[in-house]
Amino acid sequence: MIDKKYKMKFTDATLQDSVAYTLVSRFNIEPSILRAEIEGSGGILILKMKGEDSKVNEAIDFFAEQGIETTELGDHILRDDVKCYDCGSCVSVCPTRSLYHDPVTFEVELKIQTCVACGACISACPTNAIKLTL
Amino acid sequence: MGYSESRDIVAKTYEEINEKISKGKAVVYTAEEIIDLVKEKGAEQVAEEVDVITTGTFGAMCSSGAFLNFGHSDPPIRMANIRLNDVEAYGGLAAVDTYIASTSKSDDPDGYGGGHVIEDLIAGKKIHLHAWGPGTDCYVRKDINTYITLDDLNEAYMYNPRNVYQNYNVATNCSDRTLYTYMGKLLPRMKNATFSSAGQLSPLMNDPHLDTIGMGTHIFLGGGEGYVTWQGTQFNTQVAEKNGVPISGARTLALIGDLKQMDKDFVRGLNVHGYGTSIALGVGIPIPVLNVDVVKRASISDEDIYANLIDYSVTSKSRPVLAQYNYAQLRSGTIEYEGRKIRTSSLSSYAGARKVAGKLKDWIEKGEFLLTEPVKKLPEKSFVKGLAVKE
Numbered sequence: 070m071i072d073k074k075y076k077m078k079f080t081d082a083t084l085q086d087s088v089a090y091t092l093v094s095r096f097n098i099e100p101s102i103l104r105a106e107i108e109g110s111g112g113i114l115i116l117k118m119k120g121e122d123s124k125v126n127e128a129i130d131f132f133a134e135q136g137i138e139t140t141e142l143g144d145h146i147l148r149d150d151v152k153c154y155d156c157g158s159c160v161s162v163c164p165t166r167s168l169y170h171d172p173v174t175f176e177v178e179l180k181i182q183t184c185v186a187c188g189a190c191i192s193a194c195p196t197n198a199i200k201l202t203l
Numbered sequence: 204m205g206y207s208e209s210r211d212i213v214a215k216t217y218e219e220i221n222e223k224i225s226k227g228k229a230v231v232y233t234a235e236e237i238i239d240l241v242k243e244k245g246a247e248q249v250a251e252e253v254d255v256i257t258t259g260t261f262g263a264m265c266s267s268g269a270f271l272n273f274g275h276s277d278p279p280i281r282m283a284n285i286r287l288n289d290v291e292a293y294g295g296l297a298a299v300d301t302y303i304a305s306t307s308k309s310d311d312p313d314g315y316g317g318g319h320v321i322e323d324l325i326a327g328k329k330i331h332l333h334a335w336g337p338g339t340d341c342y343v344r345k346d347i348n349t350y351i352t353l354d355d356l357n358e359a360y361m362y363n364p365r366n367v368y369q370n371y372n373v374a375t376n377c378s379d380r381t382l383y384t385y386m387g388k389l390l391p392r393m394k395n396a397t398f399s400s401a402g403q404l405s406p407l408m409n410d411p412h413l414d415t416i417g418m419g420t421h422i423f424l425g426g427g428e429g430y431v432t433w434q435g436t437q438f439n440t441q442v443a444e445k446n447g448v449p450i451s452g453a454r455t456l457a458l459i460g461d462l463k464q465m466d467k468d469f470v471r472g473l474n475v476h477g478y479g480t481s482i483a484l485g486v487g488i489p490i491p492v493l494n495v496d497v498v499k500r501a502s503i504s505d506e507d508i509y510a511n512l513i514d515y516s517v518t519s520k521s522r523p524v525l526a527q528y529n530y531a532q533l534r535s536g537t538i539e540y541e542g543r544k545i546r547t548s549s550l551s552s553y554a555g556a557r558k559v560a561g562k563l564k565d566w567i568e569k570g571e572f573l574l575t576e577p578v579k580k581l582p583e584k585s586f587v588k589g590l591a592v593k594e
């Protein structure tokens with residue numbers, strides 16, 4: 070069973086509509102769309118896929134044939150720990166509480182696993198310490 | 204033993220405290236550590252045992268900048284128009300003196316300003332100096348284009364007209380659009396709130412009426428040593444209090460410190476989105492335990508320090524107070540307003556404030572930092588005037 074976040078990169082925006090349907094009907098994968106950024110000529114989709122390992126891999130291959138590149142989200146958000154001074158400005162704008170104060174040290178921690186790459190924290194950070202690498 | 208009697212017993216002088224510091228025998232606690240110690244032992248006992256309480260804060264302090272002297276080139280120039288890494292520095296001083304202010308901004312889209320120039324100087328980086336002058340009989344050169352480092356400068360000292368605000372507002376946004384303010388990013392419909400004080404660790408919360416802090420007080424500024432030089436601008440003693448501390452912006456301090464001693468870990472250039480550039484500074488002020496009252500005031504905790512929630516979507520100067528919260532509530536991550544939960548963000552670094560207070564404590568324990576008795580008390584009465592727009 071896989072339950073992970075992925076980034077899909079489109080060059081043809083019209084394909085985007087069918088992704089969730091295809092995942093459910095063809096591969097029995099439970100998708101949840103976390104973020105969609107589509108422009109005329111394409112865009113990106115951040116989504117979570119939950120399903121059988123083999124089915125997820127099949128789905129990725131299937132989409133690749135249609136020109137949709139799928140990569141697992143891992144280091145999709147970077148924080149420069151030298152620039153960051155643990156002010157906390159980013160904490161209350163993060164919808165998933167992926168940025169939070171350690172209750173003991175009060176340092177600001179980033180939990181990459183729960184980050185949905187929404188980007189809300191970027192303009193909240195006064196040291197430009199956070200970057201999305203999508 | 205009566206109260207006044209016990210006070211007499213623990214009365215200490217600056218000289219006595221400094222003597223202990225010099226011998227490496229001073230007992231020092233931070234303003235955070237002292238809270239539990241007083242709960243456990245009582246203020247009288249603590250006043251006897253402890254010599255110094257260190258405070259700290261590490262947050263944005265816009266009214267900051269540094270005086271620099273470049274030295275003379277050959278042939279010399281009277282610099283009238285000065286850029287440091289494309290950030291404008293003041294050109295109205297003598298030939299090769301300038302003041303670089305934290306909020307002065309270059310055209311760089313990433314938001315590079317005077318605060319970053321200061322941070323880069325402290326980090327030892329090369330800074331591009333470009334300056335123009337009128338060309339006079341004694342200063343013939345009309346422009347200069349070169350690189351400088353902190354070591355190249357004759358003098359470099361920070362002089363900040365307003366730092367360490369004693370308390371401040373809690374900001375929220377009741378409107379329908381996101382606001383980018385000097386109080387950070389405020390999401391629409393009160394989805395978040397921001398606050399900026401270090402609360403129980405903050406210097407002026409621990410000596411709220413400035414009984415020990417005054418002109419000449421030896422302090423920690425940006426990782427080096429500095430002094431309190433004057434009351435800060437907008438110094439206000441007429442603010443309502445709760446538990447002996449003001450509930451909104453009140454007293455401030457003007458500070459001076461040697462840039463050459465500073466440490467990059469306690470200085471950050473800031474780019475506050477939609478507002479402009481600034482600087483975050485670590486400031487620590489030691490409080491001498493002269494008597495029991497000093498301990499009582501410095502043992503105040505976040506639960507007893509309050510601040511006002513203000514709607515920053517109201518653009519006029521007089522904004523209504525929506526509610527009041529203490530710093531323990533604010534620091535918990537959520538506050539409640541009329542049945543709804545609002546998430547909170549601190550804008551100043553509490554972890555950083557701890558580091559400042561801890562480092563100052565370390566200096567004093569090692570006998571490297573002595574206390575000074577103020578040479579002048581800061582005003583006991585002062586209020587802030589507005590600016591009338593006259594025809």
Ligand code: SF4
Pocket residue numbers: 146162163164165166167168183184185186187188189190191
């Ligand atoms: S991009 Fe930033 S605000 Fe958005 S979920 Fe990730 S950490 Fe939180």
Ligand code: SF4
Pocket residue numbers: 148152153154155156157158159160177193194195196197198199
């Ligand atoms: S806003 Fe930026 S500097 Fe402040 S805690 Fe978050 S990442 Fe660090």
